[in-house]
Amino acid sequence: MGVYGPLAEQIAAALEPGAILSDVGSVKEYVVNTIRPHLPSNVHFIPAHPIAGTEHSGPAAGFPELFINRWCILTPEAGVDPVALARLTAFWGALGSKVEVMDPAHHDMVLAITSHVPHLVAYNIVGTVADLEQQTKSEVIKFSASGFRDFTRIAASDPVMWRDVFLTNRDAVLEMLGRFLEDLSRLQRAVRIGDGPSLEDWFSRTRAIRRSIIDAGQETAAADFGRPHPAAGDEPAPAQGQVREHGGGDDA
Numbered sequence: 001m002g003v004y005g006p007l008a009e010q011i012a013a014a015l016e017p018g019a020i021l022s023d024v025g026s027v028k029e030y031v032v033n034t035i036r037p038h039l040p041s042n043v044h045f046i047p048a049h050p051i052a053g054t055e056h057s058g059p060a061a062g063f064p065e066l067f068i069n070r071w072c073i074l075t076p077e078a079g080v081d082p083v084a085l086a087r088l089t090a091f092w093g094a095l096g097s098k099v100e101v102m103d104p105a106h107h108d109m110v111l112a113i114t115s116h117v118p119h120l121v122a123y124n125i126v127g128t129v130a131d132l133e134q135q136t137k138s139e140v141i142k143f144s145a146s147g148f149r150d151f152t153r154i155a156a157s158d159p160v161m162w163r164d165v166f167l168t169n170r171d172a173v174l175e176m177l178g179r180f181l182e183d184l185s186r187l188q189r190a191v192r193i194g195d196g197p198s199l200e201d202w203f204s205r206t207r208a209i210r211r212s213i214i215d216a217g218q219e220t221a222a223a224d225f226g227r228p229h230p231a232a233g234d235e236p237a238p239a240q241g242q243v244r245e246h247g248g249g250d251d252a
Contacts, residue, residue: 001025001164008038017042020084024050026111028075028104030168044084046076049107050097055156068096069217075104112172117180119162122154
């Protein structure tokens with residue numbers, strides 16, 4: 001995200017009239033504010049965010065099914081040419097994506113809680129382990145349960161990309177992080193005073209969110225999240241078959 005401005009300035013003069021310019025960044029309001037000042041008025045600018053990444057980055061991390069049944073959010077400016085919007089929608093649809101049109105600021109708030117803050121939490125938890133004394137750290141790694149393993153998968157995403165995501169979506173991230181910390185404080189108090197009913201009520205509510213995600217087709221109820229496992233004597237499955245959406249490597 002940090003190089004969007006200089007890149008837009010470099011390519012602006014080469015854009016033909018009627019061209020459609022888009023992107024795949026994880027933050028959208030910043031993209032609009034950074035790129036639009038450099039573009040000719042006769043260029044159709046339609047930012048996009050395919051929510052289909054893994055923790056791996058670069059062209060080699062792609063695979064044919066990457067976008068199938070995944071959402072791609074388009075955040076066009078007001079008054080965008082409907083023909084250009086339809087063409088870009090068809091482009092993502094041809095790759096297998098489901099397309100949603102959204103206001104850039106609303107996109108950033110939604111993704112702050114569904115992707116950005118979870119990444120921040122993952123980085124923090126894994127970072128806490130990294131700071132433990134050596135014996136304890138080695139034991140945590142050796143006996144990692146599924147919860148911590150999933151956090152490490154998220155925390156393995158591109159550090160430069162995520163640095164820029166947090167810097168360019170700081171207002172929405174801070175808003176959602178504040179809400180998260182308030183809820184975390186309530187849980188901390190419930191644990192401290194032994195408030196079992198409050199903990200059970202909270203866990204029941206969050207369990208329902210998991211079911212809603214499965215019902216919406218964004219996850220599977222299969223054992224081990226549907227990850228394929230080789231049969232005895234088989235070679236291990238390819239890496240891309242064992243990871244889920246992150247967000248991004250967010251998610252991107």
